[in-house]
Amino acid sequence: MAEHISKQFDLELETIRTRVLQMGGLVEQQILSAIDALMSGDIARLDKVAAEDALVNAMEVGIDDDCLHIIARRQPAASDLRIVFTVIKIITDLERIGDEASKIARMGKTIHQSERYQMPRFREIEKMAGVALAMLRRALDAFARLDTSAALELAEEDLRLDENFASELRQLITFMMEDPRTISMSIDTLFMSKAIERIGDHAKNISEYVVYLVKGKDIRHTKIEDIKRETLGR
Amino acid sequence: MAEHISKQFDLELETIRTRVLQMGGLVEQQILSAIDALMSGDIARLDKVAAEDALVNAMEVGIDDDCLHIIARRQPAASDLRIVFTVIKIITDLERIGDEASKIARMGKTIHQSERYQMPRFREIEKMAGVALAMLRRALDAFARLDTSAALELAEEDLRLDENFASELRQLITFMMEDPRTISMSIDTLFMSKAIERIGDHAKNISEYVVYLVKGKDIRHTKIEDIKRETLGR
Numbered sequence: 001m002a003e004h005i006s007k008q009f010d011l012e013l014e015t016i017r018t019r020v021l022q023m024g025g026l027v028e029q030q031i032l033s034a035i036d037a038l039m040s041g042d043i044a045r046l047d048k049v050a051a052e053d054a055l056v057n058a059m060e061v062g063i064d065d066d067c068l069h070i071i072a073r074r075q076p077a078a079s080d081l082r083i084v085f086t087v088i089k090i091i092t093d094l095e096r097i098g099d100e101a102s103k104i105a106r107m108g109k110t111i112h113q114s115e116r117y118q119m120p121r122f123r124e125i126e127k128m129a130g131v132a133l134a135m136l137r138r139a140l141d142a143f144a145r146l147d148t149s150a151a152l153e154l155a156e157e158d159l160r161l162d163e164n165f166a167s168e169l170r171q172l173i174t175f176m177m178e179d180p181r182t183i184s185m186s187i188d189t190l191f192m193s194k195a196i197e198r199i200g201d202h203a204k205n206i207s208e209y210v211v212y213l214v215k216g217k218d219i220r221h222t223k224i225e226d227i228k229r230e231t232l233g234r
Numbered sequence: 235m236a237e238h239i240s241k242q243f244d245l246e247l248e249t250i251r252t253r254v255l256q257m258g259g260l261v262e263q264q265i266l267s268a269i270d271a272l273m274s275g276d277i278a279r280l281d282k283v284a285a286e287d288a289l290v291n292a293m294e295v296g297i298d299d300d301c302l303h304i305i306a307r308r309q310p311a312a313s314d315l316r317i318v319f320t321v322i323k324i325i326t327d328l329e330r331i332g333d334e335a336s337k338i339a340r341m342g343k344t345i346h347q348s349e350r351y352q353m354p355r356f357r358e359i360e361k362m363a364g365v366a367l368a369m370l371r372r373a374l375d376a377f378a379r380l381d382t383s384a385a386l387e388l389a390e391e392d393l394r395l396d397e398n399f400a401s402e403l404r405q406l407i408t409f410m411m412e413d414p415r416t417i418s419m420s421i422d423t424l425f426m427s428k429a430i431e432r433i434g435d436h437a438k439n440i441s442e443y444v445v446y447l448v449k450g451k452d453i454r455h456t457k458i459e460d461i462k463r464e465t466l467g468r
Contacts, residue, residue: 057455065452068319075309085302085322092326173418180411187407190421194428218299221291 009074016066016087017143023059023094024140028133030056030101031199035129038108038192039122046112049105056098060091079216086213090143093202093209097136100195100202104129107188107195114185121172121189128164128196131157135203142210148231151207155224161200168193243308250300250321251378257293257328258374262367264290264335265433269363272342272426273356280346283339290332294325313450320447324377327436327443331370334429334436338363341429345422355406355423362398362430365391369437376444382465385441389458395434402427 030049037045067084070076076084135157142150172186211219211231219230264283271279301318304310310318369391376384406420445453445465453464 054455061452061454064319068315071305071319072311072315077306081302081306085298085305088319088322089326092323169421173421176410176417177414180414183410183417184407187403187421187424191428194425218295220295221288 009070009076009080012066012070012074013080013083016063016070017083019059019063019066020087020090020094021140021144023056023063023091024136024143026052026056026059027094027097027101028136028140030098031104031129031133031136034101034105034108035126035133038104038112039126041112043109043112046105046109050102050109053098053102056095060095063091064088079213082213082216086143086209089209090206093205097199097202100199103195104192107192111185111188114188121168121175121186124164124168124171125189125192125196128161128168128193129199131161131164132196132199132203135161135200136206139203139206139210142207143213146210146214148211148214151204151211151219152224152227152231154204154207155227158200158204159224161197165193165197243304243310243314246300246304246308247314247317250297250304251317253293253297253300254321254324254328255374255378257290257297257325258370258377260286260290260293261328261331261335262370262374264332265338265363265367265370268335268339268342269360269367272338272346273360275346277343277346280339280343284336284343287332287336290329294329297325298322313447316447316450320377320443323443324440327439331433331436334433337429338426341422341426345419348419348422355402355409355420358398358402358405359423359426359430362395362402362427363433365395365398366430366433366437369395369434370440373437373440373444376441377447380444380448382445382448385438385445385453386458386461386465388438388441389461392434392438393458395431399427399431 030052033045034049036042037049067088070084071081074080135154138150138157139154141147169190172190176183176186205220208220208227211217211227215230217230219227222230264286267279268283270276271283301322304318305315308314369388372384372391373388375381403424406424410417410420439454442454442461445451445461449464451464453461456464
């Protein structure tokens with residue numbers, strides 16, 4: 001009987017892990033669609049991405065609820081408890097990535113519908129989004145495989161994405177100074193890059209929670225050298 | 235003995251609640267200092283605010299740890315579990331408010347040290363920060379008193395803060411178009427208002443968790459009318 005209960009419990013834990021990955025997949029898809037639709041100027045698809053945010057939100061609320069039920073009924077300890085705790089934290093980041101994807105979609109629509117639409121600087125946006133998306137996939141993959149090495153990679157990738165954002169900002173400022181008529185559109189573009197940069201931050205957070213899940217060690221807010229020590233000293 | 239254990243448990247729950255309020259107090263102070271130092275151009279104080287972020291981060295990690303210990307040792311159910319869950323969620327928002335306060339401090343420093351420093355538009359920033367700070371205080375107060383009515387007020391305040399941000403954005407765009415030399419500084423100012431606008435979002439999140447804590451009902455991502463029904467139908 002004990003074994004049966006334990007198996008049932010394992011199944012429940014496996015189910016919430018799967019649901020986190022499904023939520024992650026949905027959020028990935030949102031980013032991908034937002035960028036595709038932005039590049040092609042597909043307004044209907046941009047609307048669809050913005051609307052999908054409700055789905056992501058509902059998944060967060062549902063998974064939180066599952067976690068609470070598991071805690072209340074299973075009274076998990078040690079690594080089981082770490083799984084539940086990590087899930088609660090990770091889905092907060094996933095939900096906020098979903099918010100950023102919707103924002104990109106909404107701002108993309110504004111730019112495409114604007115009469116001031118002159119010269120899109122979307123190639124940089126596309127490149128940055130590619131990096132952020134790869135970071136998210138790497139973080140979710142790390143969660144699926146309990147792979148702590150992603151944390152270091154993502155901390156480094158995140159620095160690179162921050163640099164990309166800073167460089168995009170400088171370019172946009174130059175652009176605006178050369179032709180002030182582009183200011184409004186450039187600001188929208190700037191907020192899109194900011195949203196992408198934040199997606200990178202959230203992906204990094206997720207990979208840090210994976211380290212906590214696997215090692216029981218909290219590496220949030222630590223320097224890259226400490227992350228290196230924690231994740232490579234396996 | 236059972237009563238003793240229960241009293242001890244109550245004390246533990248009370249302690250984490252107090253620590254959340256302390257963390258909230260620290261974050262409030264950070265915002266206040268950042269804005270004061272921004273207005274007076276006090277670089278040393280701006281540096282201090284940016285550095286204090288480490289303290290806020292450490293508090294988040296510490297409180298999370300306390301929550302995990304309580305779950306593992308006390309196996310809370312029902313409303314006790316809701317307290318722990320709510321705390322885990324609320325401190326994520328508090329930590330991110332701390333991030334935004336540091337960002338304001340860092341950007342304030344950039345503006346004050348910039349040679350392009352021409353005409354600060356800090357009065358609007360100060361006004362918006364006042365609203366965001368009041369929202370945060372209201373949310374923390376709601377958590378302290380288990381007061382669900384804050385959620386509705388804060389949902390409405392948040393809409394107003396979003397409008398303030400939109401209006402600030404329009405003003406800054408006009409400003410930049412009139413004198414493109416102000417572009418760089420205006421962008422910094424814009425990111426400061428964005429940071430303040432986000433503080434409002436986080437305060438709203440906190441008040442929604444309080445409704446969940448008190449009513450066991452998740453009102454995240456719901457329309458303002460539903461919040462009204464949930465929080466006023468007492």
